[in-house]
Every structure is written in C-alpha cells, then in structure tokens.
Amino acid sequence: MQRLLLIGVGLTGRPYVAAARRLGVRLHVVETEANAAALADLVDEITVCRGMSDEAWYEAASDAARTARPDGVVAFSEPHVLAAALVADELGLPGPSLKSAVLSRNKALQRARFAAAGIGQPEFLVAERLADARDWAAERMPVVVKPLSSAGSAGVELVADPAAYDEAVERRGGEGKLLVERAVTGPEYSWEALVREGKVWCANLTAKETTGPPYFVETAHRTVAEVDGEARDRVAELGAAVLDAMGMDTGIVHLEFRLTPGGPAVMEVAVRTPGDRLMDLLGMAYGIDWYETVIRMALGRELPPPPTALCRTASYLPSAHPGTVAEVQGLAEVLAHPAVVEAEVNVAPGDAVAPLRSSAGRVGQVLLKASDAKTLEAALDEVRGTLRVTTR
Numbered sequence: 001m002q003r004l005l006l007i008g009v010g011l012t013g014r015p016y017v018a019a020a021r022r023l024g025v026r027l028h029v030v031e032t033e034a035n036a037a038a039l040a041d042l043v044d045e046i047t048v049c050r051g052m053s054d055e056a057w058y059e060a061a062s063d064a065a066r067t068a069r070p071d072g073v074v075a076f077s078e079p080h081v082l083a084a085a086l087v088a089d090e091l092g093l094p095g096p097s098l099k100s101a102v103l104s105r106n107k108a109l110q111r112a113r114f115a116a117a118g119i120g121q122p123e124f125l126v127a128e129r130l131a132d133a134r135d136w137a138a139e140r141m142p143v144v145v146k147p148l149s150s151a152g153s154a155g156v157e158l159v160a161d162p163a164a165y166d167e168a169v170e171r172r173g174g175e176g177k178l179l180v181e182r183a184v185t186g187p188e189y190s191w192e193a194l195v196r197e198g199k200v201w202c203a204n205l206t207a208k209e210t211t212g213p214p215y216f217v218e219t220a221h222r223t224v225a226e227v228d229g230e231a232r233d234r235v236a237e238l239g240a241a242v243l244d245a246m247g248m249d250t251g252i253v254h255l256e257f258r259l260t261p262g263g264p265a266v267m268e269v270a271v272r273t274p275g276d277r278l279m280d281l282l283g284m285a286y287g288i289d290w291y292e293t294v295i296r297m298a299l300g301r302e303l304p305p306p307p308t309a310l311c312r313t314a315s316y317l318p319s320a321h322p323g324t325v326a327e328v329q330g331l332a333e334v335l336a337h338p339a340v341v342e343a344e345v346n347v348a349p350g351d352a353v354a355p356l357r358s359s360a361g362r363v364g365q366v367l368l369k370a371s372d373a374k375t376l377e378a379a380l381d382e383v384r385g386t387l388r389v390t391t392r
Helices: 014-022 033-039 054-067 078-091 098-104 107-116 130-138 162-172 229-246 278-286 290-299 331-335 373-386
Strands: 003-007 026-032 045-049 072-075 124-127 143-146 157-159 178-182 188-196 199-210 218-223 251-260 263-270 312-316 323-329 340-345 364-370 388-391
Touching: 003 014, 003 054, 003 078, 003 290, 014 026, 014 290, 026 033, 026 054, 033 045, 045 054, 054 078, 072 078, 072 290, 078 098, 098 107, 098 229, 098 263, 107 124, 107 178, 107 229, 107 263, 124 130, 130 162, 130 178, 143 162, 157 162, 188 229, 188 278, 188 290, 199 229, 199 278, 199 290, 218 278, 218 373, 229 251, 229 263, 251 290, 278 290, 278 312, 278 364, 312 373, 331 340, 331 373, 340 373, 364 373
Parallel strands: 003 026, 003 072, 026 045
Antiparallel strands: 124 178, 143 157, 143 178, 188 199, 188 251, 199 218, 218 312, 251 263, 312 364, 323 388, 340 364
C-alpha cells in the first residue's frame, strides 16, 4: 500500500483525505494540535506541528517522513508549500520543485524572477520599510501595497495619492518588507493547471470579480471562462512562460493575472490548492476530481486522458456592511434554486461583521452549476438578489 504525506488539512482540505481513502492510500497527516483531534478517525497517522511558520511545518513534515517514508507528498495551502517541496526533494518524489516552492512563498522573488524572464507584470519595488518607497511611488500613483507572503487578499491595498500613501506609512510602517507596485487595470483572471513533469495535463481559465479598490477582495468566480481567440493564445503563452521561469515540475499551479490593454500582467502565482472552493468548481466543470488527480500525480500513478469542460460553474461569496447582523434572508430560496449545488451563510443574528478587507471577512458562499454561461449568469443574478445579510 502506498503512503501519502499530506501537509496541512484544515477544513477545506478534507477532500484530499476523502480522495486518499478512495485510492486505497495509507494517509499520514501533518497538522496543528488544534486541528489534529478532528482528523483522528479519518487518517492513519498524525504528526503534530508546533507552529504556523515555514520552519515549524518543515520540522513536523521531516519528522513524519522519518517515521515512515512516504511514496508521495502533497501541500494543502500556502504555509505548507515549502515543507512539502523540501521533503519531496530530499526523497526524490514528484513535486513542484524547490525553486517553484520558494517563489510561491515570496511575491517579491516572483517579481524578480519574472522580470528576468521578460514576463509581463506591473512595475515594482521591494521596500524595507514603506516610507523608503515614498518618492518612487509618488511618480507612479496609484500603487498597490502588499505583503511578500500572504493569501486571500490579506494586506493588499491600493494607495491612490501621496496623502493616502503617507497615511499608509503611518498605519503600516512597522510591517517590515513590503512590495509596492504600479497599479494596472483590466479584468482579473486566474489560470489553474495540473502539471506533470513540466507539461500541462489540464488547464482552466477562471474569471474573477472583486470589490475593487482599495482591497480587491474576491466576491465571485466563474469557470470555464471564455475569452476571444487572441486573448486565449496570450494566456496559454503566459502560462507556459511562468511554468518555465519557475522551473515547475509536478503539481497544481494557480496563476492570477489581469488582461491589460498591453497584454496579460501577472499578479501572483502559487503551487498549492487554490482557495474559494475553486477545486470543487473545477471538479464539477470537468467531471474529474482535482484533489484526487493531485494525489495521483504526487504518487506517480497513471492519469486518465485529459478532460474537457462539460458545463459552467461559479461561486458567489457574499459580504455585508460592517455592524451587527440583524437578519439573514433568502438562504432557503437559494438552496432550492436548480442551479445551486451548495450554499451557506457563516454569520447569524447578533454576530459582528467587520469591514471587508480580506477573504476572511466574507459572510458565506454559494456554488452554482449550469449547462452554459447564459444560464449561469441568470442564476448568479437571482442568487445575488435573493440572499441578503442585513446589519445594523
């Protein structure tokens, strides 16, 4: 029986556990003490991680690999990427490559690597302190400020003018290194690819909706996104160039970019499970389990023929005005909609809603599936008009 080492699970990584069980794999999980107890009856072995840093995850993953040599290793989310890549590299197992993992964990390193490779992206500066980039930013307003390593739009904000920049310096001056970028415009997309030994096995284009400036929190996703032929070719070229620049070998890639008037501009890239239930949307759209496929690649197993899209899917990620929740309306009606696969609201009357500055501030999620884009759009409109979280 093959052994899989899964680094990180949380709640949304549970489909990896289910997929490993279907494949008849012995599953060893690395998790924090807070999350380990809930997994005790679902996995074969657990190694507890003593912290949330890259170093802590690697320490625990290395201990787990010494306990019993795995046949494959999978990282769930961004904090787990480097630990998984180190173990895979040490044991000669399939993985994205150490280079890809290091780049995934640091947006400034991505910028430097893509600049060297001639890949389209915003003009940027790495600032030891935000105040150090004041003069550079003043000539390029508006600019986007972001942490070097984060996910879910956390810490990302657009700064529109010098006065707003001075306010950001006052507010964020103690954060240390930050990435400052010239803001670019154009619709946002993500490109998800399953890659084996450097070659794309399956790729998908997802259209994004966000709150826009200043925080750009994602509020909806649509797969399989449709673009014209020229744009489609440019996206394929961008994906190939990014994979080559990263030295990507085997695993999943989540590339975010904007289609600007001058061509695609990379926002960031990661070699781990995309968030916002994208894996579930992709599974419905293509008729394959993307979690299971990631495990198959990690274990060196055979893959079926590459799939083609069967339908269109979407997620709606509602938000609410800051305040105290007064009422949740329309959830039952949304659940009854023929295009809705799943829907939930994670707040209740009396709960506090903070200002929306990252994905953690959203108040629910709805997954939808339809035979074509037009039907999907109509369903999304109905869901938006029906589901309401009111606050006072």
